[in-house]
Amino acid sequence: MNYKAKLHEIKAFVFDYDGVVSDGNIWSANDTIIVRSGNVKDGYAMQYALRKGYLIAILSGGNGDSIRSRMKMLGVEDVYLSSHRKKEIFETFLKDKQLLPEQVLYVGDDIPDYDVMQLAGVSACPADAAEEIKSVADYISHKNGGYGCVRDVIEQVLRLQGQWFHEDAKAW
DSSP states (O other), rough: HHHHHHHHGGEEEEEEEEEETTEEEEESSSSOOOOEEHHHHHHHHHHHHHHHEEEEEEEEEEEOOHHHHHHHHTOOOOOOOSSSSSHHHHHHHHHHHHHOOOGEEEOOOSSHHHHHHHSSSSSETTTTHHHHHHHSEEOOOOTTTTTTTHHHHHHHHHHHTOOSSGGGGGGG
């Protein structure tokens, strides 16, 4: 089945953080401060999807206050960090939110995302994802992680479902 046909069922987005929401580069000022780089257009799409009633979760093996702070600013409440068993956490998320796998679009970029990508209704990855991930992705974005990949997949779903660029889109 064409992945676009599956987008009609999507009610939730789950993203890995490092390499998907961020570009994967990490700067450390000292032992306690870690800085990650992301894309403001990705952030806009995330907060807009939330306002339109979609669920968004972060499922990351990474950790840090910078992730929590950025997601809090955007309104993302479901943030699972230090996720060493992503498949189990994803299954718990589905159960807690009463979602079927086919209602979730998952975006990952590296081998720890492999099992979850096979469970999600639609799996996607950035252009610079690991080859193993590209091999199981329903969709490979033309954008790299941290450079618009998140916006790309959210915008596709919202456009297809008639939820993109309404009057409320003009406010942040």
